[in-house]
Amino acid sequence: MSTQDNYDSGRGSKKPGKNARKKSMARGNAPLKNEGAPRKTGRQQDPTTRSKPKLKFDKDGKEIGRRPKPVVQVKKSNPADGIRLNKYIANSGVCSRREADTFIATGLVTVNGEIINEMGHKVQLGDDVRFDGRRLNPEPKTYVLLNKPKGFATTDSNSKGMTVMDLVANATTAKIKPFGRLGRNATGLLLFTNDDEFVQKFMKKGITRLFHVELDKNLKQEHLKKIREGFKIEDKEIQVEDISYVDKAPKSEVGLKMKHTGNSVIRMIFESLGYDVVRVDCVTLGPLTKKDLPRGRYRHLTENELNLFSMA
Incomplete structure (x- = not known):
């Protein structure tokens, strides 16, 4: 059989012959991809889903065209509206809210x-909220001791310029007030509290305080003795617990121990005898001292210190 016969025989049987040319897969002959068929991925894609637009930014780095998130307005409670009476009673530690409702009803x-x-x-x-005759306080009892510097008025009024309340503003959220007074230019220990029972107790009996007083001139021995024994000023009886010269200091400096809660009485005493008060410093207040308490700083009283007050 000739070579041509072999070739024709291969074409007729639709099988390539031994010497048949293979179909080329070179460029131009490769099968076309089906552009309409979806890509096979691990998750079936929705052909209707649009791709996310690319983020655009302005020259300041802020996104352009992005819809801002809605701001949710949270309504805050207004302290001026007050608090429910049963909550007030419960916060004071008397009972639960449910029990408070019963006490209110009765x-x-x-x-x-x-x-x-x-x-x-x-x-x-x-x-003034009272349960069975006893006044309640919805805040925990708080006691703050301040070493007062000069230039601050002892008041909780905002109309007096700088006050001692500015110095203890961050001490507590309780509504504390100064107990006792120190003049604007006086220095030393000053106590703050929201404990009405404590205040009433010591307003009647007083708290012993020791003052370091500096005068414009030396205090005469006879005047020192007169102050110690007590005397009257404008028909007002002036009583002190003790008075003495300060050790290793000029005779113009004295230590004065008394229970008066006011500060003006000190100036009244010495001015009635012909002296001007240059400086007043409260060194001790009851069992409390200025130890480890720098000027202008405050601290909270310890449980042990409160027990010492209760024994007074």
């Missing part, structure tokens, strides 16, 4: 002297 609670039976009644922190 007429055991008064607000500013009036019996309140209304459920949901609201009160202010400054109201």
Whole structure:
């Protein structure tokens, strides 16, 4: 059989012959990809889903065209609206809110002297709320000791310029007030508290305080003796616990121990005898001292210190 016969025989049987030319897969002959067929991925894609647009930024680095997230307005409670009476009672540590409702209904609670039976009644922190005759305080009892510097008025009024309240503003969230007074230019220990029972107790009996007083001239021995024995000024009896010269200091400096809670009485004493007070410094207040308490700083009283006060 000739070579041509072999070739024709291969074409007729649709099988390539021994010497048949293979189909080339060179460029131009490669099969075309099916552009309409979706890509096979691990997760089936939705052909209707649009791709995310590319982020664009302006010259300041801020995104352009991005929709801002809506701001959710949270309504804050207004302290001026007051707090519910049962919560006020519960915060004072007397009982739970549910029990407080029972006490309110039975007429055991008064607000500013009036019996309140209304459920949901609201009160202010400054109201006089009493349970079975005892005044309640919805805040924990707080006691703060300050070593007062010069230039601050002893008041909680905002109309007096710089006050001692500015110095203890970050000490506590409780509504504390100064107990006793020190003049604007006086220095030393000053106590703050929200404990009304404590204040009432020591307003009546007083707290012994030791003052370091500096005068414009030496204090005469006869005047020192007169102050120690007590005397009257404008029909007002002046009593001190003790007075003495300060050791290793001029005779113009004295230590004065007394229970008066006011500061003006010190100037009254010495001015009545012909002296001007140059400086007043409260060195001790009851069992408290200035140890480890720099000028202008404050600290909270310890449990042991409170026990010493209760023994007084």
